[in-house]
Amino acid sequence: xxHFKRYTVTAAxxxxxxxxxxxxxxGCYLPADIxxxxxxxxxxxxxxxxxxxxxxxxxTIKAQKEGITPQQVVDKYHEQxxxxxxxxxxxxxxxxxxxxxxxxxxxxxxFLNLYNRGIFEELETDQYFDEKKGQFLADRYxxxxxxxxxxxxxxxxxxxxxxxSLNPTDLINPVSALSGEKPVLRKTKNWFLPLDKxxxxxxxxxxGHPEWKPNVxxxxxxxxxxxxxxxxMTRDLDWGxxxxxxxxxxxxxxxxxxxxxxxISATKELTxxxxxxxxxxxTRLIHFIGKDNIVFHCIIFPxxxxxxxxxxxxxxxxxxxxxxxxxxxxxxxxxxxVWLHEYLNDFPEKQDVMRYTLCANAPETKDNDFxxxxxxxxxxxxxxxxxxxxxxxxxxxxxxxxxxxxxxxVEYTKNDLAALEEIKKIPQRITEAIETFHxxxxxxxxxNLARTGNKYLTENEPWKANLNNPxxxxxxxxxxxxxxxxxxxxxxxxxxxxxxxxxxxxxxAESGWDAAGNTQLLNENHQLGKSFMLFERIEDEPIQKxxxxxxxxxxxxxxxxxxxxxKTPVTFNEFGKMDIRIGAILTAERVxxxxxxxxxxxxxxxxxxxxxxxxxxxxxxEKIIGQRVCLLVNLEPRKIRGIESHGMIxxxxxxxxxxxxxxxxxxxxxxxxxVK
RNA sequence: GGCGAGGUAGCUCAGUUGGUAAGAGCGUCGGAUUCAUAACCCGGAGGUCGAGGGUUCAAUUCCCUCCCUCGCUACCA
Numbered sequence: 180x181x182h183f184k185r186y187t188v189t190a191a192x193x194x195x196x197x198x199x200x201x202x203x204x205x206g207c208y209l210p211a212d213i214x215x216x217x218x219x220x221x222x223x224x225x226x227x228x229x230x231x232x233x234x235x236x237x238x239t240i241k242a243q244k245e246g247i248t249p250q251q252v253v254d255k256y257h258e259q260x261x262x263x264x265x266x267x268x269x270x271x272x273x274x275x276x277x278x279x280x281x282x283x284x285x286x287x288x289x290f291l292n293l294y295n296r297g298i299f300e301e302l303e304t305d306q307y308f309d310e311k312k313g314q315f316l317a318d319r320y321x322x323x324x325x326x327x328x329x330x331x332x333x334x335x336x337x338x339x340x341x342x343x344s345l346n347p348t349d350l351i352n353p354v355s356a357l358s359g360e361k362p363v364l365r366k367t368k369n370w371f372l373p374l375d376k377x378x379x380x381x382x383x384x385x386x387g388h389p390e391w392k393p394n395v396x397x398x399x400x401x402x403x404x405x406x407x408x409x410x411x412m413t414r415d416l417d418w419g420x421x422x423x424x425x426x427x428x429x430x431x432x433x434x435x436x437x438x439x440x441x442x443i444s445a446t447k448e449l450t451x452x453x454x455x456x457x458x459x460x461x462t463r464l465i466h467f468i469g470k471d472n473i474v475f476h477c478i479i480f481p482x483x484x485x486x487x488x489x490x491x492x493x494x495x496x497x498x499x500x501x502x503x504x505x506x507x508x509x510x511x512x513x514x515x516x517v518w519l520h521e522y523l524n525d526f527p528e529k530q531d532v533m534r535y536t537l538c539a540n541a542p543e544t545k546d547n548d549f550x551x552x553x554x555x556x557x558x559x560x561x562x563x564x565x566x567x568x569x570x571x572x573x574x575x576x577x578x579x580x581x582x583x584x585x586x587x588x589v590e591y592t593k594n595d596l597a598a599l600e601e602i603k604k605i606p607q608r609i610t611e612a613i614e615t616f617h618x619x620x621x622x623x624x625x626x627n628l629a630r631t632g633n634k635y636l637t638e639n640e641p642w643k644a645n646l647n648n649p650x651x652x653x654x655x656x657x658x659x660x661x662x663x664x665x666x667x668x669x670x671x672x673x674x675x676x677x678x679x680x681x682x683x684x685x686x687x688a689e690s691g692w693d694a695a696g697n698t699q700l701l702n703e704n705h706q707l708g709k710s711f712m713l714f715e716r717i718e719d720e721p722i723q724k725x726x727x728x729x730x731x732x733x734x735x736x737x738x739x740x741x742x743x744x745x746k747t748p749v750t751f752n753e754f755g756k757m758d759i760r761i762g763a764i765l766t767a768e769r770v771x772x773x774x775x776x777x778x779x780x781x782x783x784x785x786x787x788x789x790x791x792x793x794x795x796x797x798x799x800x801e802k803i804i805g806q807r808v809c810l811l812v813n814l815e816p817r818k819i820r821g822i823e824s825h826g827m828i829x830x831x832x833x834x835x836x837x838x839x840x841x842x843x844x845x846x847x848x849x850x851x852x853x854v855k
Numbered sequence: 856g857g858c859g860a861g862g863u864a865g866c867u868c869a870g871u872u873g874g875u876a877a878g879a880g881c882g883u884c885g886g887a888u889u890c891a892u893a894a895c896c897c898g899g900a901g902g903u904c905g906a907g908g909g910u911u912c913a914a915u916u917c918c919c920u921c922c923c924u925c926g927c928u929a930c931c932a
Contacts, residue, residue, distance in 0.1 A: 404858075500861090546861080546925060571894095633894095634896065773856070795930095
């Protein structure tokens with residue numbers, strides 16, 4: 180671990196289509212920041228690299244929806260994210276962006292390098308093309324009927340109803356989201372990274388890192404055993420880094436090709452010395468990411484770097500799991516999130532309270548839950564009661580007995596020596612924990628130093644000793660102050676704002692990590708600053724307000740997010756082709772080996788037929804016997820899981836994606852009645 | 856269904872290359888204290904370490920089966 184001369188630390192490039200929330204912080208930016216601040220305090224040569232990821236289809240869609248340009252979208256969120264990160268104390272050396280000129284040049288050059296050396300495979304594939312708009316359509320720009328679940332609003336890459344991933348050509352009745360026209364298939368050429376051929380080298384690389392976190396290794400091995408496939412590194416799109424080849428036309432680099440190169444371009448912008456941070460074997464490259472990025476940072480990006488050949492590979496990728504919020508998954512679209520810019524407004528000067536809570540409860544080994552009650556409790560019973568209180572009582576006593584001047588330590592008792600021993604040991608434990616990416620443990624240890632302080636004060640009662648043993652008071656308070664000074668050092672990576680306040684209280688300058696464990700940080704007679712509180716209690720009211728806000732904003736946002744747009748018009752004749760009838764379910768059973776499917780026998784009034792339906796997630800078979808349904812009876816039969824299905828049950832889908840039977844309200848719609 | 860990660864005190868989470876390690880913080884109860892933001896300090900209660908089986912002198916820790924949660928993946932006409 181010590182053979183590295185310098186560090187390149189990256190934090191996942193946040194996608195510039197929305198603000199940053201606590202999940203992002205806890206999963207990636209905060210641990211990265213803690214690590215980097217620690218390294219800096221140790222005097223290590225380190226660059227901390229990040230920036231906004233500004234390409235890709237979702238941004239173009241967002242721009243179209245809002246009637247602005249993609250550039251305007253990314254400008255807005257780039258600035259907002261940058262400001263938020265700064266305010267919460269994420270100390271990037273640079274927060275760049277992938278729309279920058281340097282990045283376009285760097286990414287192009289990288290692509291050309293691989294291209295010129297014949298790394299890519301050129302493949303011609305059929306892609307949908309919008310003749311009216313004269314352009315190829317990104318997967319997301321094509322909607323149509325999902326071949327799996329019949330959802331008529333499936334996207335070309337994925338059906339959000341059944342969750343299956345799709346190819347655009349899988350869609351039935353594809354429609355261009357740009358013009359509303361039916362797109363046509365055209366041949367187009369794209370360049371693929373042959374991950375299949377690189378697999379042995381990638382395996383060798385992964386196997387060389389048994390020290391990586393189990394969740395990271397597990398994911399990688401899962402991918403490797405499923406065998407890697409060539410992956411297209413270019414797309415037919417006009418928003419992104421242009422493919423730097425003649426005749427490439429309207430093509431850009433795949434966002435997952437260009438985004439990680441963003442780390443390199445940002446470093447380039449930061450320093451002319453950038454190469455030593457990327458090409459020198461003595462540099463340790465660390466990627467902090469969330470678990471959704473594991474495959475890109477552990478497999479695809481390293482594969483790109485290997486293919487290039489000049490670059491070092493990541494030495495560790497300490498990915499975190501996900502943070503839940505009040506028991507539910509954080510969801511941008513449902514607005515179930517704590518947005519950091521809002522937090523900073525609602526809780527001014529409390530950056531460290533959030534940093535503390537998120538670090539103490541970080542999803543290091545499994546998904547964790549953030550609750551506002553926990554946030555309150557961490558503030559009140561840990562930051563206020565343990566840390567703040569210890570510092571305050573020490574400070575108050577020193578002012579009371581010594582007018583704010585550091586008293587000399589006179590002679591040490593057994594108790595004193597034990598306390599001094601803790602001052603020396605705890606920083607060692609913190610160091611070890613940080614070095615192995617155990618940030619919650621590290622923080623616990625740091626807090627233990629404050630606990631030690633409280634215990635020490637209580638046991639030695641300097642407020643009593645004053646009357647009959649002034650020397651004792653001096654020594655006890657001296658040691659207590661040394662603990663405070665040590666706290667200002669070891670807390671700095673986690674809570675930089677608090678660390679600074681502590682230094683103001685103690686009236687001392689910032690010191691490096693080697694100061695940690697030093698029991699003589701404050702000299703005799705040194706004048707302390709004036710007293711103030713490090714933290715304040717948070718009462719129930721603001722907490723309840725946040726909880727209410729969360730629930731309210733969710734319910735408000737849900738409907739308009741989830742209601743799909745009206746589809747293209749159809750004629751009466753077209754509709755007339757659909758033969759929809761009332762029927763009743765006679766039997767229902769699960770389909771073996773399928774989680775979503777039920778095999779139903781339905782009385783249609785015309786006949787009794789078998790229908791396979793993807794509703795098993797929502798309805799137990801025994802509960803729907805006798806259920807009246809609407810069904811499309813003249814749909815072409817189709818084999819599903821070996822069972823011939825004759826027709827399709829009509830279901831309503833609510834905003835959660837739950838499917839609900841469409842049922843005649845009155846009994847005299849007998850089986851076989853047609854629905855018009 | 857397949858793959859991966861988890862299921863440990865009321866809550867949030869550590870831990871075990873198999874044997875005095877069943878732990879921490881918070882919460883709770885009792886006590887002590889008043890320098891301190893009803894804070895601090897001491898002590899107690901609380902868990903058959905998801906369930907069942909196996910290997911072993913010994914399993915929470917290894918093996919098998921099953922259940923539950925999360926992620927990816929398959930099935931959705």
